[in-house]
Amino acid sequence: xxxxxxxxxxxxxxxxxxxxxxxxxPNFCGIGGVYDTDLGTTMVSERTLGERITVSGRVxxxxxxxxxxALVEIWQADAAGLYNSPSELRGAADxxxxxxxxxxxxxxxGAFRFETIKPGRVPFKDxxxxxxxxxxxxxxxxxxxxxxxxxxxxxxxxxxxxxxLLLRVEHxxxxxxxxxxxxxxxxxxxxxxxxxxETVFLDI
Amino acid sequence: xxxxxxxxxxxxxxxxxxxxWHAPALTPGxxxxxxxxxxKALLSLDGTISEITGPVFGHSMLGELDNDLIHNFAKPGxxxxxERIIVHGRVLDxxxxxxxxxxxxxxxxxxxxxxxxxxxxxxxALDPNFGGCGRTITDEQGFYSFRTIKPGPYPWPNGVNDxxxxxxxxxxxxxxxxxxxxxxxxxxxxxxxxKCPIVNTIAxxxxxxxxxxxxxxxxxxxxxxxxxxxxxxxxxxxxxLFENRMEGx
Numbered sequence: 517x518x519x520x521x522x523x524x525x526x527x528x529x530x531x532x533x534x535x536x537x538x539x540x541x542p543n544f545c546g547i548g549g550v551y552d553t554d555l556g557t558t559m560v561s562e563r564t565l566g567e568r569i570t571v572s573g574r575v576x577x578x579x580x581x582x583x584x585x586a587l588v589e590i591w592q593a594d595a596a597g598l599y600n601s602p603s604e605l606r607g608a609a610d611x612x613x614x615x616x617x618x619x620x621x622x623x624x625x626g627a628f629r630f631e632t633i634k635p636g637r638v639p640f641k642d643x644x645x646x647x648x649x650x651x652x653x654x655x656x657x658x659x660x661x662x663x664x665x666x667x668x669x670x671x672x673x674x675x676x677x678x679x680x681l682l683l684r685v686e687h688x689x690x691x692x693x694x695x696x697x698x699x700x701x702x703x704x705x706x707x708x709x710x711x712x713x714e715t716v717f718l719d720i
Numbered sequence: 721x722x723x724x725x726x727x728x729x730x731x732x733x734x735x736x737x738x739x740x741w742h743a744p745a746l747t748p749g750x751x752x753x754x755x756x757x758x759x760k761a762l763l764s765l766d767g768t769i770s771e772i773t774g775p776v777f778g779h780s781m782l783g784e785l786d787n788d789l790i791h792n793f794a795k796p797g798x799x800x801x802x803e804r805i806i807v808h809g810r811v812l813d814x815x816x817x818x819x820x821x822x823x824x825x826x827x828x829x830x831x832x833x834x835x836x837x838x839x840x841x842x843x844x845a846l847d848p849n850f851g852g853c854g855r856t857i858t859d860e861q862g863f864y865s866f867r868t869i870k871p872g873p874y875p876w877p878n879g880v881n882d883x884x885x886x887x888x889x890x891x892x893x894x895x896x897x898x899x900x901x902x903x904x905x906x907x908x909x910x911x912x913x914x915k916c917p918i919v920n921t922i923a924x925x926x927x928x929x930x931x932x933x934x935x936x937x938x939x940x941x942x943x944x945x946x947x948x949x950x951x952x953x954x955x956x957x958x959x960x961l962f963e964n965r966m967e968g969x
Contacts, residue, residue: 539827601773616775658752660743719762
């Protein structure tokens with residue numbers, strides 16, 4: 517016999533279902549009066565430091581049809597490359613920027629849209645700088661475990677070419693699935709759940 | 721931030737997700753997954769600072785009725801119809817450590833199994849006093865609780881005659897974005913749990929059982945509300961004793 521490791525098991529994920537907007541963006545789906553505003557709707561205020569950008573896109577299924585019942589969250593560093601989180605030990609992030617946003621996909625075209633700032637660079641575990649990026653998390657009916665991915669910037673070719681995560685993508689043509697299109701200040705980032713253009717999703 | 725100012729922040733990477741414990745992406749018995757499941761392998765990477773960090777939500781953002789679904793949408797003096805229940809428990813990580821300051825958001829159907837949503841087509845009646853959403857934040861020891869009515873089961877278009885067992889959806893933030901989780905809580909003794917194609921996307925029976933909240937008689941409030949206890953486990957994280965130090969430093 518040996519000592520027991522006695523770790524617990526993570527609670528299993530279940531799909532967010534067709535009505536995730538009721539729970540996470542109730543005002544968006546017509547349930548008013550419970551919360552003043554939907555969380556994560558506004559990321560940037562007048563006091564936020566950094567270059568204003570918008571990131572918009574769609575989440576598409578295997579037939580290319582946009583999902584209208586998905587929810588997208590993003591998480592990113594501030595303009596100086598610091599996260600507004602207790603686990604950020606390298607310095608104090610911009611107090612006027614939480615770094616977190618949430619947007620339902622819906623409406624006619626199923627688009628999401630974030631008004632945010634361009635993140636600064638943050639280091640990989642070995643100290644190499646990663647290219648500027650935004651972390652994405654996608655849930656919806658039909659998605660059993662929330663999907664993690666990242667968006668990189670098309671105007672950062674040099675940084676992208678040396679990015680430790682992008683360098684790990686074996687099939688090089690798939691790197692493009694992690695890079696937005698457009699240019700400052702308006703970027704587009706479509707997320708393909710499957711098919712030829714399937715986005716690289718992360719187990720991270 | 722002030723909620724855990726006295727705590728030393730942890731910076732270790734998270735334990736890898738056990739992908740055999742969670743449902744796979746493609747589960748044909750749950751038809752919607754067929755066209756929404758990635759078919760290429762996930763790119764595996766030990767967490768970086770972009771995933772070990774995460775947003776903080778302060779208790780000050782909560783409204784007085786946010787954790788009371790019986791009243792948070794009801795007209796003054798009225799309340800939602802249904803079996804009154806308390807749902808409570810702890811948020812821990814895989815090491816058994818309390819996760820303080822965790823934002824929990826929950827949503828559910830009303831007592832008749834009807835959601836308040838324009839796409840909902842079930843003929844069960846809406847309850848004018850029930851919205852169906854609520855939220856709370858765990859305390860320093862990871863405890864949370866909220867009050868609601870027991871949701872009803874309902875039919876859904878998947879197989880010809882598929883029904884969802886009564887359930888409450890949970891969205892959970894931990895201390896790192898890698899811990900982000902959405903799941904569903906079921907109720908002890910419901911025979912419909914084992915017939916549900918969404919429940920059965922999970923292969924391991926123990927993982928399903930961990931989603932079933934037992935009736936908690938000890939915490940049941942006499943003449944008021946029965947209690948169900950639902951603990952939520954988030955990914956653990958490594959000790960950083962030998963990490964975060966570059967070679968030669």
